[in-house]
Amino acid sequence: MHVAGHGIPADLLDALRAAGTDFFKMPIEDKEAYANDPAAGQLEGYGSKLAANESGQREWEDYLFHLVHPHHAANHARWPAHPPEYVPVTRQFGELVSGLASRLLAILSLGLGVPAPTLEHRLRLVEAAGDKVTDDDQDKEQEEELLDLLLKLKINYYPVCPQPDLAVGVEAHTDVSALSFILTNGVPGLQVKRAGRDDEGWVTARDEPGTLVVHVGDALEILSNGRYTSVLHRGLVNRVATRVSWVVFAEPPPDRVLLQPLPELLADGQEQPRFAPRTFRQHLEHKVLKKKQSEEEEAKKAPVAPNLLPALESVPKFSP
């Protein structure tokens, strides 16, 4: 969905776009001073998928990734010192997106028929084991521990691509976040797939100046028991203009919050839970593992020469 009236001033968005784009225009050695190292578990920093790589990835982008909010948890060594505006504008943007995330979670809670604070509360609430329900509300309040939502910024920089039909900026995926917020430099390329309508293919998101695109991610799909659907999307490249996108992922704390369908939605047995309880980290690890397994399966499939296909089709099928 496109969100207007989000309260983030247009001049701040322009300053954010300018600062982020300037970073990618720096010489490669300067950007590499902020290089990430995913193999060593260092995900924050600058990374590039432009060079041909062994995994046969077709992604065509440079990116910068770091936690943006809450500010006290940020690793500032991963934030570019150049251009000098980068830190103040990115920090302010993070604070405003945090407020926007809270407002949208409140609206989305009401959409589920539960009180406005419910979704954010559940995304931040530390649960020792299962649901802690006491008769005394005051005791319960004192026992509650709420952690911050974590907002992580990824700037995707997709240079002009000589063969866009052979590449993709970011492959099709759903986000693990609760909500994701996307700002672009106005060059189209974001595509979404409508749930349950595989035959209709991909729809390109319109550029609506002044708006942010907001996606529901996996964490919210789980909490809403599938009433809100995590959006399958991808980023395309083109041979005419460089595309840049700023994506903020609003995520629950990784280890101490249990993601599971809201009990309010399951009351009286109206609905069966569609998701087993899990922490955010467990969900992420499971998803990474599944992706790896399906890539290995694909790699194992031996290519079949086209002229053998008719012969193979005439072989009787074996049924156990």
Ligand SMILES: O=C(O)CCC(=O)C(=O)O
């Ligand atoms: O570039 C875009 O519009 C989408 C990028 C994206 O989905 C991602 O970085 O996860």
